[in-house]
Amino acid sequence: MQAHLLYQISQIRQLEQSAKTALAPGNLMQAAGAAAAKLAAQLIDEAHAKSPRLSNIDSHRAICILAGPGDNGGDAFEVAYQLARLDQANQLQIHVLVCGSIEDYSDDAKLSLHRAKSRNCRWLQLDEIQKFDPKQYILIVDGLFGIGLNRPITGEIASLIEAINKQVHQISQCPVLALDVPSGLNANTGQIIGSGAVGIALIASHTITFIGNKPGLHTAQGKDYAGVVRVDDLGVEKHLYPAPYARLSTRAELSTLVKPRKQDSNKGSYGDVIVVGGGAGMQGAPLLAGRAALYTGAGRVHVEFVEAFSGIDFSHPELMCRLAESSDFSAKNLVIGPGLGDSQKAIAILRLGLVQTPTIVIDADALNLLSKHADLAQLCRDRSLQSWHTIITPHPLEAARLLNCSATDVQNDRCQAAQTLAKKFQATVVLKGAGSVIADQEHITINSSGNPALATAGTGDVLAGVCGTLLAQGLNALDVARLATFIHGLAADDCVKNGLGPIGLSASEIIPAIRTALNQLVYPNHN
Structure with a gap:
């Protein structure tokens, strides 16, 4: 995996389709969920270790997973399943806030939803949003919208994001993990979709982005919204990748450009x-x-x-x-x-x-x-x-x-x-x-x-x-x-x-x- 290579949304979509032809149904989504769950578990442990406030809540640790209406929601369901599977000591309280209609999910997302429901999770519906309190969680996972979003986020979900952005910044110990891209951010440009009076995006402390890195996570507003970016290629075969749209500068590559100076030199x-x-x-x-x-x-x-x-x-x-x-x-x-x-x-x-x-x-x-x-x-x-x-x-x-x-x-x-x-x-x-x-x-x-x-x-x-x-x-x-x-x-x-x-x-x-x-x-x- 070459994290410094950057791909546009259209390239990622093509990679997804090419990879799925060689995989069993749901495999790519399950790989995304497993990778994100591993990082989520690490963030939970780090947050719990650093914060006396969290240590004193109780012996359990509550997290909230936000599942949107598309395949990003399917990734979120898979994270819930994988985290519950990893939590063999039952130390986690996993809350899943479902923001989509079950009948509208893809077959892969429905499979991940079924897997998550086989585990001990607490299921919340969008009509319970007024009860949502970000302060009770030690991790929030953003699986609301991925790279497919093409319109501003409005309504109850916008209010949810606004509450999280406001509350989490008052509780700096609580990480927010975005799946693929922070919801509301354009993965190509790094701008909030519908920037201005109507645009809103979730501010993540960490983003785990799938298949390939995206330019919008590293420029413009993406620098403020994506946080620490980690890339997981989900096992997609290297030969499927096209030429990248752009690159990130790296120390290793640039360090070779200027050679050490010779002793026998002058001004x-x-x-x-x-x-x-x-x-x-x-x-x-x-x-x-x-x-x-x-x-x-x-x-x-x-x-x-x-x-x-x-x-x-x-x-x-x-x-x-x-x-x-x-x-x-x-x-x-x-x-x-x-x-x-x-x-x-x-x-x-x-x-x-x-x-x-x-x-x-x-x-x-x-x-x-x-x-x-x-x-x-x-x-x-x-x-x-x-x-x-x-x-x-x-x-x-x-x-x-x-x-x-x-x-x-x-x-x-x-x-x-x-x-x-x-x-x-x-x-x-x-x-x-x-x-x-x-x-x-x-x-x-x-x-x-x-x-x-x-x-x-x-x-x-x-x-x-x-x-x-x-x-x-x-x-x-x-x-x-x-x-x-x-x-x-x-x-x-x-x-x-x-x-x-x-x-x-x-x-x-x-x-x-x-x-x-x-x-x-x-x-x-x-x-």
């Missing part, structure tokens, strides 16, 4: 990076990018300002600072955009960079200039004719300007938006945000590192600087984007582990942590 071995930006009142942005380029190993870093600057960064005198003039970018790796502004000088320098430098990172204000000036956008596209490396790093609003749509449209399908940008601008794209999406015209990667500490001014400038340095090391644009985004997020994760953030972590504080993360990736055996 000329690691490339020159030029950062251009710093319009009026925005001189800090290119300094952040320049410092990030310096801390990730560029041989030399030049920071050029479109407006006046004092001439030196006293905290980092290694940076060569100057006014941006008619530079020769032909032998340099260019990062352009942090604090650039929209002056005629800024436009002229961006135009020069697009036609001169073989490697360019376009960020921030430079992206806004691409969206406003069709000739600049065309120059960006034309770079591909020379096989030059181009990386653009928009946040959702910048992406919306580039695509002439709304930020909501971008967020509604981040993977599609990133790949549409890649095709439109013939570039590698880093669409920043929760579960940043890296895409070129053929590949999509969702970044697996990072946390809300990065939601602060300047962190995008830092990422652009890291990209510039890695381009200077000779990596291709897609590998640069994947690696830079990963170590950028990993640095934020390390900061939080060490008690720094997530609230109040600054972009400047992340830069040395990126250096540490990169060195640990390249030299894993060094102390």
